[in-house]
Amino acid sequence: MKWNDIWYSNHPLSFALAPLSWLFCGVVTIRRYAYKWQLLRSHRATVPVIIAGNITVGGTGKTPLVIWLAKFLKQNGYHPAIVSRGYKGQATTWPQIVRADSDPYIVGDEAILLAKYSHCPVAVAPKRLLAIDALLTHYDCDVIISDDGLQHYAMQRDIEIAVIDDIKRYGNRFCLPAGPLREPLGRLKEIDFLMTKGAALSHEFSMRYEVKPLQNIAHEHLTQPLDKLRGQQVHAVAGIGHPERFFNRLRDYGLKVTPHIFPDHYFYKKADIDFDDNHPVIMTEKDAVKCQRIADKRHWFLPIEAHISTTIFGQRLLEKLK
Numbered sequence: 001m002k003w004n005d006i007w008y009s010n011h012p013l014s015f016a017l018a019p020l021s022w023l024f025c026g027v028v029t030i031r032r033y034a035y036k037w038q039l040l041r042s043h044r045a046t047v048p049v050i051i052a053g054n055i056t057v058g059g060t061g062k063t064p065l066v067i068w069l070a071k072f073l074k075q076n077g078y079h080p081a082i083v084s085r086g087y088k089g090q091a092t093t094w095p096q097i098v099r100a101d102s103d104p105y106i107v108g109d110e111a112i113l114l115a116k117y118s119h120c121p122v123a124v125a126p127k128r129l130l131a132i133d134a135l136l137t138h139y140d141c142d143v144i145i146s147d148d149g150l151q152h153y154a155m156q157r158d159i160e161i162a163v164i165d166d167i168k169r170y171g172n173r174f175c176l177p178a179g180p181l182r183e184p185l186g187r188l189k190e191i192d193f194l195m196t197k198g199a200a201l202s203h204e205f206s207m208r209y210e211v212k213p214l215q216n217i218a219h220e221h222l223t224q225p226l227d228k229l230r231g232q233q234v235h236a237v238a239g240i241g242h243p244e245r246f247f248n249r250l251r252d253y254g255l256k257v258t259p260h261i262f263p264d265h266y267f268y269k270k271a272d273i274d275f276d277d278n279h280p281v282i283m284t285e286k287d288a289v290k291c292q293r294i295a296d297k298r299h300w301f302l303p304i305e306a307h308i309s310t311t312i313f314g315q316r317l318l319e320k321l322k
Helices: 004-007 012-016 017-035 061-075 108-117 128-138 185-190 245-251 310-322
Strands: 049-053 080-084 094-099 120-125 141-149 159-165 193-197 205-211 214-216 233-238 256-261 281-284 298-301 304-308
Touching: 004 012, 012 017, 012 310, 017 094, 049 061, 061 108, 061 141, 061 159, 061 205, 061 310, 080 108, 080 128, 080 214, 094 108, 120 128, 120 193, 120 281, 128 141, 159 310, 233 245, 233 310, 304 310
Parallel strands: 049 141, 049 159, 080 120, 080 141, 159 193, 193 205, 233 256, 233 281, 281 298
Antiparallel strands: 094 120, 205 304, 214 298
């Protein structure tokens, strides 16, 4: 049984784990106030810091939001830079400056996407403060955007944005291990902006995804509309937090999907994506950055782009930043 089956249902095991959940809530709350009351050391950057994170385990769409934030701030005269943890990156020294052609095995997969689409300086390190120092040393940036790090309280922040899955929301509302919450739900009251993928409540902002044409992994100049594969059998590969959302997106376009689920941030081998037929193989772009060396003409990725209201959310963000 998977943890998601427990966290996003009224499974009896979640109630059995409730005492551990209460203990976890207590520990994380004490830790947060220890930083707030300066019992533990935190550091402030010389420029404003914006954090796009979440209070649940798993992916909620932070990376597309960070890319949107970087582009929006550039359009409004800022010079943003981005920091991330570089999750699953195997670098022996930190921080690492990331380019679009960096090795995902060294710096992590999400960092490659941030560098490729934001066109901003990007640095990664398990201790994000080191990444911030590197960016401020080598680049002329006046605002830092952190991809995740809402619970990284050693890094002081000026604006917090929590990203929420509009379908899964907060699951059974228990903290780990009984539920998916990294912090108690009351933490949301202190966060500046709540952003949902899709439908938003009255106090939230909505982020929708635009599906772009499929792009071939082995031959980047080759593209095709997703509609072109309507009615065809395809292999769908996903090593992300919630793969069913990706599979359902393909099904919504009329594709006949054979799903292949891998762990989040999985590093692929050729055998993982080499099937005994000629059906197209479609994956997320986060997966694709790790498959460029092993892909052939059958392999495609589905680019997506976040869209957020500039007149509502964008203006409030600028007001808060000023």
